[in-house]
Amino acid sequence: MMLNKKEPEVFTYEEAAAYIEEIPKFTKKHTLEHTKLFLKRLGNPAVDRKIVHVAGTNGKGSVCAYLQAILMAEGKRTGFFTSPHLVSVNERIRMDNVQIDNKTFLEVFRKVLKTVRRMVEDGIEHPSYFEFLFGMGMTAFAETDVEYIILETGLGGRLDATNAVEKPALSIITSISLDHTAILGDTIRKIAVEKAGIIKPKVPVFFDGSNKEAAEVIRTKGEELGVYCREVTNHAYEIREVHRKYIAFSRRSAYDKDVIFQVPMCGCYQAMNAELALEASEYLxxxxxxxxxxxxxxxxQLHWEGRMERIGAHITVDGAHNPGAMQAFVESVKALDESERGEMILLFSAVSDKKYDEMIECLCGNLDVKAYIVTQIEDERGVPVEELADIFRRYTDRPVYCKERLEDAVGTALDKRGESGEIYCLGSLYLVGMIKKLLAGGAIDA
Structure with missing residues (x-):
């Protein structure tokens, strides 16, 4: 089924964005061969650029953002394809860290839609939502003079649409933990196999070696293909200070051992992400x-939205949405001085395909929280608030408040925090986007 039969040239930006949002209703994910054919029909846009392909469970976006910032600091023009978006779909396609503007978005959409319609006429299925946007991203990059393109995988790696790029300059694999287990496998080893699927002959791979089981899988794959593998562990850096507004670390290399780096996010895991980006940049x-x-x-000076991001005087949002990310959140909060941590109010929501029971157990079992507020994600996969509340009550005796409307949930959190409380919002990137949109609209003064 095809939606909106009008000619591509007639679409407005709003209609183009709406068309893309409707794609999941009439098509599905396809094979890599389909994506390669799609790119070929588009003219194989931007495949001649220096492409860095990044996969992993947690930390992909942060590593990409650090890498982009470093390359730009050296005067390199960069393209960045990322997902998901928090507020606008334009966020997924960036040039020199500026998201694609509506005019350019529409121009690229029209070109890609023309190609897609010819494909459909020839009996080739319509690309999926992610595949269509990936085609748009590569087309947009091809029409600029970007030298480097940073591609963040969407889901997994081996079968991800971005893996259709056959000759990247470098592959990076970040932290691996359990997520999307119904699709990627229910063990670290199985998930690592999917992530390691981005490794290609003659393309070096830099990876987070924190998890021994995942590291073994990645090393083995690299050895099979005869590629250079750079395993980064916590021995590569030393955390010097954890502050609400930043984390400071030094590198243990002889060259940089006395240099203190800061990243403006308090997550301890950001030291590893930054180190991966630093080492990858030195290679490139x-x-x-x-x-x-x-x-x-x-x-x-880096600003990366939704990662331990302070968005109000007493509100921090974090996109942690799986057990591994939740554990990292716990460790980061515990590393804060008690006066900075404050009396914790947790605002939580989740989508149904995540391990939200395990996430909730981790939070309740490891943090001293004054009160929990659960709310509803604006998505058909959003878990009902009463179900989330029942799970919280199973693991804690602290107050749990149910507020279906986000505005009511944030209002309750502000009310319950008292004089010295701090509000932490997590469980889903959808939630982060909803809160940022709510506060930007001025509905609540935070």
Whole structure:
């Protein structure tokens, strides 16, 4: 079934965005061969650029953002394809860290839709939501003079649409933990196999070696293909300070051992993400003059939405949405000085395909929380508030408040925090986007 029969040239931006949102209703994910054919029909856009392909369970977006910032600090033009978006679909396609504007978005949409309609006429299925946007991203990058393109996988790696790019300059695999187990497998090993599927012959891979089981899978895959593997562990850096507004760390390499780096997010895991980006950048820029002082500066100034992000005087949002990310959140909060942590109010929601029972158990079992507020995600997969509340009550004797409307949930959190409380909102990136949109609209003064 095809929606909206009008010619591509007639679409407005709003109609283009609406068309893309409707794609999941009439098509599904396809094979890599289908995506390769789609890209070929588009003219194989931007495949001649230096492409960095990034997979992993947690930390992908942060590593991509750090890498983009460092490359830009050295005067390199960059394209960045990322997901999901928090407020606008334009966020997924960025040039030099500026999201694609509506005019360019529409121009690229029209070109891609023309190609897709010819494919459908020839009996080739319509690309999925993610595949269509990936085609748009590569088309947009091809029409600029970006030298580097950073591709963040959507789901998994081996079968992800971004893996249709056959000759990246570098592959990066971030932290691996249990997520999307119904699709990727129910063990770390199985998930690591899917992530390691982005490793290609003659393409070096840099990876987070924190999980021994995942690291073994990645090393084995790299050895099979005869590629250079750089395993980064926590021995590569030392955390010096954890503050509500930043984390400071030093690198243990002889060159940088006395240099203190800061990233403006308090998650302890961000030191690993930043180290991966630093080492990847050193590889990509080998042989060129690098300016470490610039790298320090851009990392300290980086703004990456939804990752331990302070969005109000007493509100922090975090996109943690699986057990591994939840454990990392717990460790980061515990590393804060008690005066900075404050009396904790947790606002939580989740979607049904996540391990929300395990996430809730982790929070209740490891943090001293004054009160919990659960709310509803604006998505058909959103878990009902009463179900979430019942799980919280199974693991805690602290007050649990149910508020279906987000505005009521945030209002309750502000009310319950008292004089010294701090509000932490997590469980889903959908929730982060909803809260940011709510506060931007001025409905609540936070």
């Amino acid at each position: 820029l080998a042989g060129e003059e690098i300016h470490m002082d610039r790298w320090k500066q851009v990392l300290a």
